[in-house]
Amino acid sequence: MDKRDVDEIAAWLAARGLEGGEEVSLLHDFCRRCQAAGLALGRAIVIIDTLHPIYEGRGFRWREDDPDEPPLLEFRRNDDTSRLGDWYTSPFYHLLQKGGGELRCRLHAGDTAGFSAVEELRVAGQTDYFATVHMFAPDAVLGEMDNLGSRWTTARPGGFTDSEIEALRYLTPLLGLAIKASSLVRVSQALVEAYLGRDPGQRVLKGRISRGQVDKINAVLWFSDLKSFTTHSEAMESGQIIPFLNDHADVVISAIHAAGGDVLKLIGDGILAIFGGREPADAATAALRAEADMRLRLTELHERRMAEGVPVADVYLGLHIGDVFYGNIGSAERLDFTVVGRAVNEVSRIASMCGSVDRRVLFSTDFHATLPEQERAKLVSVGRYALRGVGRAQELFTLDPELVAG
Structure with a gap:
């Protein structure tokens, strides 16, 4: 050589x-x-x-x-x-x-x-x-x-x-x-x-890092949180809290990702995600598929944690569809890539209604209307509600209890 x-x-x-x-x-x-x-x-x-x-x-x-x-x-x-x-x-x-x-x-x-x-x-x-x-x-x-x-x-x-x-x-x-x-x-x-999440991360790497650089998109919005998390956290030993959150977050995030969604925010025990970049009906169907997958994963997680003698929690979920602004918001030195808009506020309020109506998942009127007919048939109305901080009342839907039991 x-x-x-x-x-x-x-x-x-x-x-x-x-x-x-x-x-x-x-x-x-x-x-x-x-x-x-x-x-x-x-x-x-x-x-x-x-x-x-x-x-x-x-x-x-x-x-x-x-x-x-x-x-x-x-x-x-x-x-x-x-x-x-x-x-x-x-x-x-x-x-x-x-x-x-x-x-x-x-x-x-x-x-x-x-x-x-x-x-x-x-x-x-x-x-x-x-x-x-x-x-x-x-x-x-x-x-x-x-x-x-x-x-x-x-x-x-x-x-x-x-x-x-x-x-x-x-x-x-x-x-x-x-x-x-x-x-x-x-x-x-x-x-x-x-x-940041998969899609936001790719957008940032491609140069979308300017303050105020946002897109107006129509997307399915997912907001979930843990049932009675405050009560659980107060009863748990300090060393149990982070594993508890990690285990439950892994279930939710894995299901969202498997269905093609993007997780944008982890807010304590809450998770904000979107399903976009496709036809609205396809995005709504993907979110519905993620919900079903999450429940299966959650069952497996609860069986494991209960066998170990550690606490478990159910997940409340709200699903909505609407227009949002998607991009960089913040100061010149500190930016956040997120979604903002009325629809984001609505989906969080819908999720918070789960406890009031004793349902694990609630869907907005717009989400229900977006689904293909065969998927809409799986949902039933739980009534019309005025959501706190939202100007209009709307009918909410959940999965047909008979289908879920079957």
Whole structure:
């Protein structure tokens, strides 16, 4: 592998880093280019932490024999703690404790530095091992994304040449920059979707971040909250409140997302969501499907929590459809991507009526009228009501008790 080959791969990495792209593809293309230039790579892995509500880190793998193993590794935050022992005895952890650096083990000579993971590679036929950990500067750290680790091996008799090790020393940081750039895009997507919602998050990432930049849309509005949450919270021990909220919120949000809705706000025990971007009848049907899914998930959750001897709560839900303003509202420095309008006020009042009429779910007149005929047949009127803070009284509907019981 001569200098010209190394320079060409470096130029390619710079271009790919600017271009962006998926990390596994980037690593695989890099390894194939190195092989074509004469660097006898056998296996490779690159690991980088992330900032994600579910995943703590991600790893990307390549092997020249292209085995039947996943090229992407995602390490969940609450993974089996028994695996921590493997991590604490790994070369990567050893290098991290040193503040970064590199480790070379000439496997063909029996050198494994006392690491069982390295020994496994030697037994598998690899002849040389080269690992690096590059630490990020404090100002460049994002959450736990403070380093990038890599591991390179070969199965060629005699291992890597000195010039190949030098090439890896030079090229690995450039590869790391390209992978870090891709990972940061992924982190941005995860953050905005986790805190703003899927559709609002995508709109913000596409540049809709100006104050007052809103769209007038017609959407199905969902507002739900937990029945008697205040009573429950006062009776619970302090350590039970957050798991209680998380468990019930997970049920509601999962059902909304599965039906194609977007959660916009978590207001204590309340959840505001919309179903839009489609024909009104389709959006209303999707919301109805989410309600049914939520009830099934809620039943499973209650069975589990009751078996554990911890509190449960039912969910009150209001569904409405109307025009709202959807976009950025706030000050020049602090914005919120949300929906506002009379319809938002109405749906919250409809949900608050559930307790008064002893129903778990209530639908507005407009929502009822929007549904296809076969779906409207599943609903029955509970009467006409004046909603607090809403200028007009309206007829409210609920699911036919006989159909629900059946």
